[in-house]
Amino acid sequence: MKPVREVFELQALEIIYLTALTGGNSFPGLAMNLEGESEIKQRSLMDAQMRALEAKGYLEIDFMGIAKVNEVLHRFIVAASNCKSYLCQLVQRNQEISKICYFIQDESRFELKHQSGSNTYKLQEIYARHELMFQVIDSIPLIQNLAEDEQSQTVMNGEVDLESWTGQLLQAGAVVTSLAEIQCISEKAQVIRELNLLIHEDQMWLLRRGSDEQISRTSATLSTAVEELCLWLQEA
Incomplete structure (x- = not known):
């Protein structure tokens, strides 16, 4: 409860x-x-x-x-207002984008969710790190899909136009969720790191941007997706 x-x-x-x-x-x-x-x-x-x-x-x-x-x-x-960085989660379904921000300072943790319908913000306190992980993962429509040994290998951007591929899946009803840690100690906000997950029908893919700005995609099962999300959040 x-x-x-x-x-x-x-x-x-x-x-x-x-x-x-x-x-x-x-x-x-x-x-x-x-x-x-x-x-x-x-x-x-x-x-x-x-x-x-x-x-x-x-x-x-x-x-x-x-x-x-x-x-x-x-x-x-x-x-x-005193944090050096915060987490921003975007979940896009069709043309609608849900935005949730998580602010962490010492032992204080808060969730601020933008409600596009009323253009207001819903705020609630988060009591522990494991609850923050639950809140983030619970807002993503993860699916139980193919077995681990049936997953396709990582595909680099040079082998497929990932931008066009992603756009086609979004038009077909795919959901994309993005997690980003945003540095805010200067006037200009900067994304420190990010994790993107694309979900369509019974498939999920992790999209990663390398240090050379090269993007790769990797098929993911429910277990690998949750593991990646947890590992990413543990660094916050």
């Missing part, structure tokens, strides 16, 4: 407001350019976020005008 925990629904501007309120300068993966807005407009936007957060019960303003942020939310904002 999963532990019961608080789940928060947040707008992007609410996250930006909380970041500023808790002393952060920026939030990884979220960029809001308000420089073109007047000071009055910016203040009005921030006041609107404060009222919205109060209405949700995520923020309290005492009679002295001092703001108190929900304890879990406060830990999340501090962890995310």
Whole structure:
């Protein structure tokens, strides 16, 4: 049974407001350019976020005008705005892309999922490393497919146009999931490492990019796919 925990629904501007309120300068993966807005407009936007957060019960303003942020939310904002890197997971089905970010700092772990339908973010705390692994793997539609000895060998990009091949499978209903560790200690975000998994009907393939930017694909069973995902996540 999963532990019961608080789940928060947040707008992007609410996250930006909380970041500023808790002393952060920026939030990884979220960029809001308000420089073109007047000071009055910016203040009005921030006041609107404060009222919205109060209405949700995520923020309290005492009679002295001092703001108190929900304890879990406060830990999340501090962890995310101070982290050196974070994990980003993209799962693409047809034309829809689901995006989930995982922020880890010391013993604090949080999952932030973008909900494209409402353009909001769902936040929840993750209590342990093994639970983070479960959350990542559980969001991928892994399948039980061919036996290990029936798998095809690794195919290099020189033998097949992997970009065209991948595009054709996506049009045919394939699902692609990407895991990336993104460095965010400078103004320009940089992908440190990545792992890609393509799933179509009863087949799965791991796609890897080498140091020479060469891409290779390897057929995977359920066990090898889970093993690769776990090994990749253990480095986080």
